[in-house]
Amino acid sequence: METEQKKKIILAVIALCVISLLAGLIYAHRERQKEQPTVMPYQDTTDPVKAADQLKLSDDSARAVTREIYHIQQTQPTPQVTYYVQAPDLTSGAETVARDIQEDKPSVPAAARGKTDRTVVTADHDRQKVDVYKVNLRKPHKIKVGAMTTGDKTYIGAGYQYGRWEGMLYTRTGRKVEAGSITYTVKEW
Structure with missing residues (x-):
């Protein structure tokens, strides 16, 4: 019986x-895909409905992204990186920047070429510049697997996390749940 349990544990591992x-x-396959920047009209970058459609975001994510972009546009912080491209007008300049990011050209600063969930390129006609916003989306749903040992017993677990809450169920035999846990993340950084 004991060797049969060890076989099940080995198979589970x-x-x-x-x-x-x-x-x-x-x-790894997803990471190798080329960055696909989205060129958006400046006024659409703060419209959650248009951002959700153009960036293929959920309504909640679109609201969060447009709120952050609006905050950046209003506070006008110093850009992280500045570089120049030759273009006849701002709209074609934005398209040139997007194409350069997509082609991963070395002339584009690393901050603009970095891999993120979404990249927004927009022409700011009032300030005569092209802005690049790198968007990392928060992914609230996670499926987890793991193992736990207590004394001489090993349990295999599976769990689900939504936002800051996580629940795990553990089993030794695979036939019934023998332990469980619920945790809450108090601080993130």
């Missing part, structure tokens, strides 16, 4: 490794 390997391969 192997399955966990295979799932982790597949997830890693999928993640």
Whole structure:
């Protein structure tokens, strides 16, 4: 009986490794895809409905992104990076910047070429400049797997996280839930 339990645990660990390997391969494939910047009219960058449509965002994410862009536009902070491109007008300048980011040209500063969830390029006609916004979306849904040991017993677990809340269920045999946990993240940085 004990060797049969060890076999089940080994199989569960192997399955966990295979799932982790597949997830890693999928993640690596996504990272290799070229950045697809979106050129948007300046006034659309603060409109959640238009941003959701053009950037393919959920309503909540679009509101958060447009709120941050609006805040940046109103406070006019010093740009993180400044560089110049030759273009006949601002609109074609924005398209040139977007194309250069997509082609990962070395003339584009690293801050603008960095990989993010979304890249917004917009021409600010009032200030005669092109802005690039790098957007990292918060991903509130997460599926987790893991292992836990207590004394001489090993449990395999699966869980779900939404925002700051996380729940895990653990089993030794795979037939019934033998332990569980719920946690809340108090601080993020």
